[in-house]
Amino acid sequence: MTNRDASPPAPPATRRAGVALRSSGAAAKGVLVAAALVALALVLGGAVLWAARRPLEQPIAFNHALHVGQLEMDCTDCHLYAVNGVRATIPNIEVCADCHDEAASESAEETRLVEYVASGERVPWRKIYRVPEHVYFSHRRHTQLGGIECETCHGAVGEQVEPVGRPLVRLSMEHCMRCHQDSGVSNDCLLCHR
């Protein structure tokens, strides 16, 4: 849902302005200017909304840089299906329990995690990257078959010391289509909307 705001309906406004211009005269120019201003306001409004949206908070301040950088874990040690499945999935207590069934540090965050593990309660992670219901996306297709690195779509998440709370890379329709175009992959509407 965070992906949606910044695509204002500029094309209809521009088209209307084009028609008005062809009919000529000062009034038509006024319409053109007004339409341009409306389009501009929509763009700016969208950008402001986008910037003002508060990042999501996570229940535990997970540190990617520690696990990926220092401990040299692979992304797929935790995101188990990022290469073989449709959804990468966010790991939960069964994955964390391998190393965190008891606390090995003074960290309050780790203590919290150990409590989740001990009680069998799942950590209520909040998902940040999300395509709408009507869009089909498969990780396996892109990572295993397409050979695309996680970072191309998710940025330097492995270097983050805190949960980012909002996408580092915005996966808009335009972003998808630009890469498909560059890679010679179809941009047929029904490829993604099914």
Ligand code: HEC
């Ligand atoms: C030790 C387990 C672990 C490893 C290793 C790991 N992650 Fe994560 N990842 C998590 C957890 C837990 C979250 C949820 C908390 C957060 O957002 O930081 C998460 C969140 C994410 C998200 C945001 C998902 C969403 O939509 O909310 C992305 C993207 C991601 N990881 C990519 C990666 C990549 C790329 C790598 C390898 C460079 C990696 N992760 C390595 C545990 C891990």
Ligand code: HEC
């Ligand atoms: C392969 C082992 C391993 C796995 C699996 C693992 N961790 Fe860790 N984690 C460590 C080690 C080692 C440390 C550093 C020492 C310590 O604090 O236990 C650590 C530290 C932490 C800390 C405390 C340090 C800090 O940043 O505040 C948190 C919180 C944490 N891990 C969360 C998680 C979560 C959540 C998962 C599951 C998604 C997970 N870990 C999976 C090995 C692991």
Ligand code: HEC
């Ligand atoms: C071509 C772009 C692309 C690549 C490459 C990619 N992802 Fe994703 N990722 C997405 C999209 C799009 C979503 C949202 C999917 C949805 O809502 O169904 C997502 C969602 C996620 C999530 C949130 C949980 C989930 O399964 O929806 C995690 C975690 C994640 N990706 C991790 C990874 C990891 C790790 C890699 C590399 C092994 C990777 N991704 C490679 C585009 C990509």
Ligand code: HEC
């Ligand atoms: C960085 C490049 C890149 C990005 C970004 C990207 N794709 Fe793709 N996509 C590919 C490539 C390459 C293939 C063909 C993979 C193969 O089968 O070899 C592909 C294939 C597909 C397919 C066909 C797979 C099938 O099962 O029929 C769909 C659907 C698709 N992408 C949807 C998306 C969506 C939705 C997004 C944005 C959220 C997206 N892609 C972003 C490169 C990309």
Ligand code: HEC
């Ligand atoms: C490569 C994948 C891909 C292709 C091809 C594609 N779309 Fe999309 N489309 C998306 C994604 C991803 C979103 C969601 C974007 C977001 O959430 O910001 C989207 C959103 C939309 C929306 C907006 C609905 C909403 O959620 O606000 C419409 C309308 C739409 N697409 C129509 C089309 C049409 C028409 C075509 C063919 C010309 C097309 N799409 C081709 C990936 C694609």
